[in-house]
Structures are given as structure tokens and as C-alpha cells.
Amino acid sequence: MELNVTSSADLPAPDAVGSRRSRARPRPARLAGDAEVLDAARRYAGTIAPGAVLRDRERRLPWQELEAYVASGLWAITVPHAHGGPEVSAAILAETIAVISDADGSLGQIPQNHYYAMEVLRVGGSASQQQFFYERVLAGDRFGNALAETGARDFKRRTRLTRGASGWRVDGRKFYCTGALYADWIPTLVVAEEDGRDVTYLAFVPRDAQGVTIVDDWDGFGQRVTGSGSVQFDDVRVDDAWVVPFQASFERPTTIGPIAQIMHAAIDLGQARGAFRATGEFVRERSRPWIDARVERAADDPLIIAQYGDLAIQIRAAEASLRRAARFVDAAQAAPDAESVAAASVAVAEARALTTTASLDAGSRLFELAGTAATLDGLGLDRFWRNARTHTLHDPVRWKYHAVGNYFLNGTLPPRHGAL
Numbered sequence: 001m002e003l004n005v006t007s008s009a010d011l012p013a014p015d016a017v018g019s020r021r022s023r024a025r026p027r028p029a030r031l032a033g034d035a036e037v038l039d040a041a042r043r044y045a046g047t048i049a050p051g052a053v054l055r056d057r058e059r060r061l062p063w064q065e066l067e068a069y070v071a072s073g074l075w076a077i078t079v080p081h082a083h084g085g086p087e088v089s090a091a092i093l094a095e096t097i098a099v100i101s102d103a104d105g106s107l108g109q110i111p112q113n114h115y116y117a118m119e120v121l122r123v124g125g126s127a128s129q130q131q132f133f134y135e136r137v138l139a140g141d142r143f144g145n146a147l148a149e150t151g152a153r154d155f156k157r158r159t160r161l162t163r164g165a166s167g168w169r170v171d172g173r174k175f176y177c178t179g180a181l182y183a184d185w186i187p188t189l190v191v192a193e194e195d196g197r198d199v200t201y202l203a204f205v206p207r208d209a210q211g212v213t214i215v216d217d218w219d220g221f222g223q224r225v226t227g228s229g230s231v232q233f234d235d236v237r238v239d240d241a242w243v244v245p246f247q248a249s250f251e252r253p254t255t256i257g258p259i260a261q262i263m264h265a266a267i268d269l270g271q272a273r274g275a276f277r278a279t280g281e282f283v284r285e286r287s288r289p290w291i292d293a294r295v296e297r298a299a300d301d302p303l304i305i306a307q308y309g310d311l312a313i314q315i316r317a318a319e320a321s322l323r324r325a326a327r328f329v330d331a332a333q334a335a336p337d338a339e340s341v342a343a344a345s346v347a348v349a350e351a352r353a354l355t356t357t358a359s360l361d362a363g364s365r366l367f368e369l370a371g372t373a374a375t376l377d378g379l380g381l382d383r384f385w386r387n388a389r390t391h392t393l394h395d396p397v398r399w400k401y402h403a404v405g406n407y408f409l410n411g412t413l414p415p416r417h418g419a420l
Contacts, residue, residue: 079133
């Protein structure tokens with residue numbers, strides 16, 4: 001794969017708020033109400049679905065599609081009412097992501113970390129930070145992420161935030177930075193030393209700041225155009241106002257973890273729906289019936305019908321579990337305490353277990369039910385399984401079962417972090 005490397009030297013100087021692209025963008029639509037949000041999501045999904053196969057096969061980065069995504073107003077749907085946004089419920093957020101992921105799994109995942117950063121801001125940001133960044137989002141700015149690091153469990157080796165003579169500086173290297181390639185701001189997990197101990201923060205770094213290098217080196221066999229590559233920070237200056245508490249938000253009960261996880265469940269659900277729909281279309285229009293079925297159409301084969309029905313039940317169960325989990329998340333956001341947040345985490349873990357199974361099974365059984373002709377490379381039907389298999393590895397589903405079992409068997413509250 002040819003690597004795409006960008007740095008501040010390749011880009012114009014940032015404006016007063018560090019945003020490069022937003023200056024040239026028209027202001028996005030302002031959505032109001034659940035029905036308007038979902039209608040915008042469905043319209044947008046209809047525009048991106050036809051190009052999904054080609055983007056995946058040729059790894060065409062979806063710059064224009066993302067501009068349209070932002071213009072639709074969907075990137076601002078979690079901005080609170082008090083700041084002029086729709087402030088949608090967890091259920092509407094999840095369904096929006098599922099609708100987009102049905103059409104294109106990569107495009108469904110790209111804004112996940114954007115919404116995650118918005119939740120960190122809501123929970124831990126100051127009033128002035130919230131006002132500033134919410135306004136930037138309403139104006140069209142995109143957040144990416146730089147959270148994960150490879151082989152750096154030792155805090156001393158992780159990306160550091162240090163105070164220099166001219167202010168805060170960030171140094172380090174990140175990987176799995178989904179969305180950073182397309183972002184205006186890169187919320188970056190950093191470690192700072194305070195009173196002899198290491199404390200984590202989320203530093204919102206302008207993507208065009210001096211010393212930022214983004215490398216498009218994501219080479220996964222699925223989710224190919226999510227922009228999940230590397231970001232290097234070399235003595236990058238960060239304004240005080242762009243550093244938001246992170247660790248402190250997990251030292252008390254908050255919904256940052258459940259929000260992160262319900263979005264991942266929604267991505268998996270959307271991919272399951274996409275594979276299920278593609279299976280039905282292929283079986284009805286192109287598959288040949290097995291000789292022993294003694295029918296004219298594959299869609300009349302009783303064994304195919306039964307297995308397709310089984311997939312339908314799996315997906316409906318996953319949908320119901322996701323809607324139920326969203327109610328727990330909304331309740332925890334309204335009144336966060338140890339019990340409400342734990343209940344939300346467990347409900348979301350249940351949904352993630354079901355959506356993981358549904359997305360993997362739907363992507364695999366597509367070929368079993370559709371037959372050999374479905375494996376032709378030009379059709380791109382393998383993307384459903386590849387995308388599902390790649391995304392469901394984001395964090396191990398086996399630990400979802402452990403958290404659920406431990407909660408109900410032993411009354412043990414699940415840990416508070418972004419992966420549960």
C-alpha cells in the first residue's frame with residue numbers, strides 16, 4: 001500500500017481556532033428533532049451506498065462523502081440544546097450510526113471517535129471549552145482521535161504532555177487513529193505528571209499544528225477507508241484551553257464508556273443489516289436452487305428460508321437489545337451514579353455481544369446461502385464479513401460476557417473505561 005504522509009509543512013497555516021478546512025465549508029444544516037435526524041441519515045446513506053464496493057476495493061478515501069456527511073448536519077447531532085444542537089438520545093445516535101454502517105461500514109465508523117470526544121467534553125470540559133468546541137462542530141469541524149499506542153503500556157513511554165517555556169507541548173506516536181486523517185482536530189490521549197503521579201488528559205490538537213504528522217498506514221483487510229493510521233507528535237504546542245480532563249471522568253460514574261460502546265454496537269448492527277439485505281437480494285435474483293430442494297427458485301428452498309429466518313431473528317434481537325441499552329444510557333446520563341452507570345454498561349455489553357454475533361454470522365452466511373457465484377471478486381460481497389471481523393475486534397467480546405455474568409452472579413460492577 002502506498003503511504004500518504006501529511007504534516008504541517010504540507011498545509012496552510014491554521015486560522016485563529018486551528019481549523020483549516022472549515023473556512024472553506026458552507027455551514028452545515030441544523031437538524032431539529034429525532035425524525036429530522038433519522039431522515040437526514042437515511043438520505044445520506046442512500047447517496048453513499050452505490051460507491052461502497054469501489055471505495056472498499058480500491059481504497060478510495062471518502063473525502064467528498066465526508067464533506068457531504070458534515071454538510072447534512074449529522075456530525076453535530078450530539079451538541080446539547082443549550083449550545084444550539086439537536087442533543088439526540090442514545091437511541092437516535094445509535095440508529096443514525098447503524099443506518100450509515102448499513103450503507104458503508106467504514107463511513108459508519110469514522111465519526112465514532114468524533115462523538116466520543118463530544119461526550120468527553122460534555123462530561124469533563126469546562127463551560128468555556130464546551131462553548132468553543134461545540135461552536136466549532138456546528139460550524140463543520142471534525143474530530144478524529146489519537147488514543148491507542150502500540151507496545152506502550154508503560155506510562156513513561158506513552159505520549160506525554162509537558163509544560164515548556166512557551167506552554168504545553170505534546171510528544172509521542174499513536175496508531176489506530178480512526179478518523180484522524182480526515183479530522184480538523186485530533187483529540188489525543190496524553191499523560192502529564194502532576195504532584196509526582198501520571199494523570200491522563202484529552203488534548204485537542206489542530207491537525208495542521210506544527211509538528212503533527214499523519215501517516216495513512218492503515219492496512220487492515222476490513223474497514224479499509226476509516227483512516228485508522230498513525231499520528232506522530234513532535235513538540236506540538238497545545239493551548240491550555242484545548243486540554244480536557246480525561247482520567248478524572250472515569251474516577252466517578254459517567255457515561256463515556258457506555259456511549260463509546262453503544263456506538264460500536266450500532267456499527268456492527270448496521271453491518272449485519274447490510275449483509276442480510278445483500279443476501280436476500282442475491283438469493284432472490286441470482287442464486288440457483290439446490291437440486292434436492294426440487295424448486296425453481298433458490299428463494300423457495302426451505303433450508304435457505306429457514307436459515308434466512310434465523311438471521312432475521314438474530315438481527316431483530318440485536319436491534320431490540322440496542323434500543324433497550326440506549327434507554328439505560330439515557331437514564332444514566334440524566335442521573336449518573338455508580339448503579340445507573342453500571343446498569344448502562346452491562347446493558348450495552350449485552351447489546352455488543354448480540355450485535356457482534358449477528359454481524360459476523362450475517363457476513364459469513366451470505367455466501368453459504370447465496371452460493372459460489374457470490375464469491376466473485378467484482379461483487380465485493382466479502383466486504384461485509386471483512387468489515388465485521390475487523391470492527392468486532394475493537395475490544396474483545398469475551399469480556400462482555402464476563403462483565404455481564406459477574407454483574408448478575410456476583411453483583412460486581414463493571415470497570416469504568418472506554419472499552420466497557
